[in-house]
């Protein structure tokens with residue numbers, strides 16, 4: 147997978163909250179690269195917890211914590227939320243990697259075998275059998291024999 151930046155594991159809902167954050171001391175815009183911690187924090191006078199991120203302003207080095215205002219969960223739930231976030235990001239990455247590979251296309255070998263078969267037959271029924279359609283209506287589960295390979299070198 148390679149090394150990911152620290153903010154990779156932080157839920158996107160929290161990152162979007164950070165986007166509108168300015169340093170309380172110098173009003174410099176905080177970026178996700180300024181994050182130095184992410185964790186679970188107990189809400190005072192409550193059994194619930196919330197996610198937090200801690201950042202250091204890149205301008206004046208002021209340290210601050212942002213609590214996720216939307217979320218009040220049990221510690222277990224918050225751990226799941228973080229894991230789900232990672233899984234979702236991995237799934238997205240995987241599907242982007244797979245996009246370059248063509249799916250459901252015939253290979254060159256399959257195409258040349260199919261063309262060879264077409265040359266050797268004039269029967270419509272044989273053609274239907276070849277593509278897996280059994281016109282006689284029985285033995286549908288039995289795999290069809292591949293076309294003859296006798297004339298292969």
Ligand SMILES: [Zn+2]
Nearest residue numbers: 169172203206
């Ligand atoms: Zn600052």
